Amino acid sequence: MSILIRDLRPDDLRDVESVVRVRRAALPFLITSAGDLTFELSSAHPAKHHRVLVAETPDGEVLGTAQAGIAHDSPRPGQGYVNAYVDPARRGIGAGRLLLRTAEEHLAAQGAVDSYAWVLDEPAHRAFAERHGYRPGRSGHFLRLDLAAAELPALPDALPAGVELLPAEAFAADPRPLFAIDAEATADEPSDVGADLDDYQDWLNHTWHHPSLDKTLTIVALVDGRAVAFSAARTDGATRYGSAMTGTLRAFRGRGLAKLAKNASLHRARAAGYTEAFTGNDSGNEPMLAINRWFGYEICATETHFTRRLGTQWPSN
Structure with missing residues (x-):
């Protein structure tokens, strides 16, 4: 399947809501909304080089999304972050891999030397991260x-x-x-x-x-x-x-x-x-x-x- 990776269109409410839908489906423990997403982009510090990427099919179906940028407030320079989310119903067709590659290219272009990603502690998610060269560090819990x-x-x-x-x-x-x-x-x-x-x-x-x-x-x-x-x-x-x-x-x-x-x-x-x-x-x-x-x-x-x-x-x- 052909998959296109592009930047979020923050002025397009339908596009924003599609990304919110994917985030909620992939990580239902976070509170997110259309307003949060547009604010995330508009308020980002310039040194953060923050981007929200979208993976979609040629007919416009949003499959996944990723947020990537520089941890500009870290005491260690060159720390980048990328968090990718794919609609659980559309996993396994390559959207996550393309999002990750595009995000890493962006981080490298901005001078990052490391890429960090939060990964759900589930076999398929961990296997994806390790398959793409990532190694585990600290863990954290979501609580309800x-x-x-x-x-x-x-x-x-x-x-x-x-x-x-x-x-x-x-x-x-x-x-x-x-x-x-x-x-x-x-x-x-x-x-x-x-x-x-x-x-x-x-x-x-x-x-x-x-x-x-x-x-x-x-x-x-x-x-x-x-x-x-x-x-x-x-x-x-x-x-x-x-x-x-x-x-x-x-x-x-x-x-x-x-x-x-x-x-x-x-x-x-x-x-x-x-x-x-x-x-x-x-x-x-x-x-x-x-x-x-x-x-x-x-x-x-x-x-x-x-x-x-x-x-x-x-x-x-």
């Missing part, structure tokens, strides 16, 4: 909570002395304190690539202004008036809620502040009508996994971070 039926921990009758919980919308005039928490928490997250958040304007562009960030459900913990922890929430505006990041400044860890913020966020999400909650954790991030188990989350899928050194010959099979 039946928010409609879960017995969430009770909200405390009173907060500890000096502690206050506020929605993120209270920081609309100046969200820089949340950037400070995010930067410190991100730097300490287990990762093969790592990230240094040091560009406040870029953070505003792609995180604070993200269309799925719900600033009423994102809860911030303050100690003596200082923002020190938060639990960020993204939603699809209908039934699905996702934890985007939960973190605490180093000096305030071990006091249960992130747990307080996340519990308040989950209670608010259920009251707002959300019925499913999703999150993701590195398999070595035991503190956050323990918090999520306490809430009742269960692992629903696992993925592995695979990498390939670019510039080496592509396998011939």
